[in-house]
Amino acid sequence: MGLHKLTAGDGYEYLTRQVAAADSTERGASSLADYYSEKGESPGRWAGAGLAGLGSVAAGQQVSEAQMKALFGEGLHPNADLMFELALAQGASQADAARSAKLGRAFKIDSGATAYRVACAEAFVAHNLARGQKWNAAIDDADRARIRTDVGSKMFAKEYGRAPADERELSGWVAKVGRQKTSAVAGFDLTFTPVKSVSALWAVAPREVSEQIEAAHESAIAAAVTYLEKHACFTRVGTGGVAQVDGNGLIAAQFTHRDSRAGDPNLHTHVAISNKVAATMPDGTTKWLALDGAALYRNNVPASEVYNTVLEAQLRERIGVRFTERASADRSKRPVREIDGMDERLAERWSSxxxxxxxxxxxxxxxxxxxxxxxxxxxxxxxxxxxxxxxxRAAKHEPVSHADQRSGWRAEAIEILGSQKALSELVSSITAHTAAEATTDFDHAWVRETAERSLDIVSRKRSRFLRHNIRAEVVRQVRTFDPPAERIDALVEKVTDLACGDELSIDLSGAADTDPATDIAPDVMRRRDGADVHTRHESQLLT
Structure with missing residues (x-):
C-alpha cells in the first residue's frame, strides 16, 4: 500500500481526470454493461464510517467532480454547492449559507505563482512587446512551448550549474518547480495494489472470475480501512495538540483503476482519505478538525499487511487459488507471495x-x-x-473501455502461451483447488510460537519497537497459515497481545516516565482504547 499527501487546491484532480463519462449526479445509475463498454475508469465511490457525520453522503454513492473539489480542494462539505443554494432559498444570508457547508476551517491555499511561472509570464509579455503586439496577446502554442523550454533551461542551469542531461530531466524539473504552492494537506492517497499474479489472472480470466477477484480486492481494502479507523483515526486538541482524541470515522473516496501508464493490467485502487475528521468533545458537541497524520503514517505498514492477508483469504475462498512464496531478485527484500501456478511469463510481459x-x-x-x-x-x-x-513516466494513454482492455490482454496472453486452449488450461489449473482441510489448530501453542517468531524477526532490525511494528509482522506470519478470512483480525490481536505483553516484552516507558494523572483521568478524558488523551495511541516503547 502506497501513501502520500494530497494538497489542497487541485491536488485531487489526477484521481478524477480518467473517470468515465460525466458525474454520476447527471448520469444516474449505471449498469454492469456500462462498466465494461464505457471509455475511462469507473467513477469513484464514497466509503468510511465518517460519512455518518456528513448526513447527505452515504457509503457506496458515486463521487462527483464537484464533491471532490469541495472536500479535497477547499475543505468544505462534499455537497457544499447544494447546501449553499438551499440555505439561500430558505432565506439565509450569504454568510450563514456559507457557514452551513463548513467542516471546521477551510483550507488555506497559497495561490502565489512559483518563480518559474512568474518568469514564464514575464517572457510571454516580452515576446509580445518585441513584436509590437499587446502585452497579453494570444501566443501560438508552439511559441509558448519554446518559451517555457528556454526559461526552464536557463533556470535549471542557474540552479545546478550545468545544462539538463536530456529532455526528460528538464521536463521532470519543470513539473516539480511549476507546481502550485500550498502547505495545506487536504488528505492522503492510499494506493492498494495486489501482487502481479493477481492482476494477471484478473486480466485474462473469464468475466465471472474477474468479478470475484475485484470483490476480493474490495473486501481487502474495506478491512484495511476498518483497521485504520481503529488504530489511526485520531485528531489533536489543546495547545500544541497536546491531547489525542478519537475521530468519528474516516471519510474516503475510492477510485479503482485498471492499468498502468504503460497499458499493462494493474488492478489498483486509490483511497483518498479526507484530512477532515469529526470528533466528539467532552461537552457532547462535535467539532471538525484535522486528522492526526502521524498515526496514519505509523500504521501504513500494518494496514498494507492487513490488505494482503485478507486479499489472499478472500481469493482462496472465492476462486480456489493458492499462494506460495517466491524469492525476490533483491536479496534485501523478503519473498513475495504469488498465486501458485501462474505463468511467470505473463507477469514479466506486463511489468514494462x-x-x-x-x-x-x-x-x-x-x-x-x-x-x-x-x-x-x-x-x-x-x-x-x-x-x-x-x-x-509516460503520459497517461487515452481512455479505453474495460472490454477493449480485456480483449487486448487476452490476445497478448494467447500470444505468450501459444493458444487459447493453453490459456484456458492455465486459468483452470490455478483456480480449481478445493478448500483445503485446516492443518492448524490456532491453539495457545500456535499463538505463543507465532508471537515468539514475530518478536525474533522484528528484534533483528529493531532493538526497541512499538506495538504497530509487532502487529505488522504478526499479520505477515498469520497469512502464511491460510486462516479463514473471518478469523484473521482476532488471531492477529491475540498473537500481538502476547508478543507485547509482560511475558515476552519489556515496557521501556517505565513507571518513572508515566504521568500519574493517567491513572486517575476521568472517562471524558479517555479515548475508546481506555488510554488518557494525553498519551499517544499504542505509544509504549518495548524491547
Missing part, C-alpha cells in the same frame, strides 16, 4: 513500467559513479530511483 524504471535507475547509478567516483549512498540511491520514476 517497473522494468523501464529499473533500467533507468541503473543508468543513473552508473552516471553517478562516473561523476563522483563512488557508489551512491542509500539516500542518494532513493533519490535516483525517484528521478528514474519521473523520467520514465
Amino acid at each position: 513500467r517497473s522494468a523501464a524504471i529499473k533500467l533507468r535507475t541503473a543508468e543513473l547509478a552508473r552516471t553517478f559513479q562516473a561523476d563522483h567516483g563512488r557508489e551512491p549512498t542509500a539516500i542518494e540511491a532513493i533519490s535516483l530511483a525517484q528521478q528514474a520514476t519521473l523520467e520514465t
Whole structure:
C-alpha cells in the first residue's frame, strides 16, 4: 500500500481526470454493461464510517467532480454547492449559507505563482512587446512551448550549474518547480495494489472470475480501512495538540483503476482519505478538525499487511487459488507471495513500467559513479530511483473501455502461451483447488510460537519497537497459515497481545516516565482504547 499527501487546491484532480463519462449526479445509475463498454475508469465511490457525520453522503454513492473539489480542494462539505443554494432559498444570508457547508476551517491555499511561472509570464509579455503586439496577446502554442523550454533551461542551469542531461530531466524539473504552492494537506492517497499474479489472472480470466477477484480486492481494502479507523483515526486538541482524541470515522473516496501508464493490467485502487475528521468533545458537541497524520503514517505498514492477508483469504475462498512464496531478485527484500501456478511469463510481459524504471535507475547509478567516483549512498540511491520514476513516466494513454482492455490482454496472453486452449488450461489449473482441510489448530501453542517468531524477526532490525511494528509482522506470519478470512483480525490481536505483553516484552516507558494523572483521568478524558488523551495511541516503547 502506497501513501502520500494530497494538497489542497487541485491536488485531487489526477484521481478524477480518467473517470468515465460525466458525474454520476447527471448520469444516474449505471449498469454492469456500462462498466465494461464505457471509455475511462469507473467513477469513484464514497466509503468510511465518517460519512455518518456528513448526513447527505452515504457509503457506496458515486463521487462527483464537484464533491471532490469541495472536500479535497477547499475543505468544505462534499455537497457544499447544494447546501449553499438551499440555505439561500430558505432565506439565509450569504454568510450563514456559507457557514452551513463548513467542516471546521477551510483550507488555506497559497495561490502565489512559483518563480518559474512568474518568469514564464514575464517572457510571454516580452515576446509580445518585441513584436509590437499587446502585452497579453494570444501566443501560438508552439511559441509558448519554446518559451517555457528556454526559461526552464536557463533556470535549471542557474540552479545546478550545468545544462539538463536530456529532455526528460528538464521536463521532470519543470513539473516539480511549476507546481502550485500550498502547505495545506487536504488528505492522503492510499494506493492498494495486489501482487502481479493477481492482476494477471484478473486480466485474462473469464468475466465471472474477474468479478470475484475485484470483490476480493474490495473486501481487502474495506478491512484495511476498518483497521485504520481503529488504530489511526485520531485528531489533536489543546495547545500544541497536546491531547489525542478519537475521530468519528474516516471519510474516503475510492477510485479503482485498471492499468498502468504503460497499458499493462494493474488492478489498483486509490483511497483518498479526507484530512477532515469529526470528533466528539467532552461537552457532547462535535467539532471538525484535522486528522492526526502521524498515526496514519505509523500504521501504513500494518494496514498494507492487513490488505494482503485478507486479499489472499478472500481469493482462496472465492476462486480456489493458492499462494506460495517466491524469492525476490533483491536479496534485501523478503519473498513475495504469488498465486501458485501462474505463468511467470505473463507477469514479466506486463511489468514494462517497473522494468523501464529499473533500467533507468541503473543508468543513473552508473552516471553517478562516473561523476563522483563512488557508489551512491542509500539516500542518494532513493533519490535516483525517484528521478528514474519521473523520467520514465509516460503520459497517461487515452481512455479505453474495460472490454477493449480485456480483449487486448487476452490476445497478448494467447500470444505468450501459444493458444487459447493453453490459456484456458492455465486459468483452470490455478483456480480449481478445493478448500483445503485446516492443518492448524490456532491453539495457545500456535499463538505463543507465532508471537515468539514475530518478536525474533522484528528484534533483528529493531532493538526497541512499538506495538504497530509487532502487529505488522504478526499479520505477515498469520497469512502464511491460510486462516479463514473471518478469523484473521482476532488471531492477529491475540498473537500481538502476547508478543507485547509482560511475558515476552519489556515496557521501556517505565513507571518513572508515566504521568500519574493517567491513572486517575476521568472517562471524558479517555479515548475508546481506555488510554488518557494525553498519551499517544499504542505509544509504549518495548524491547
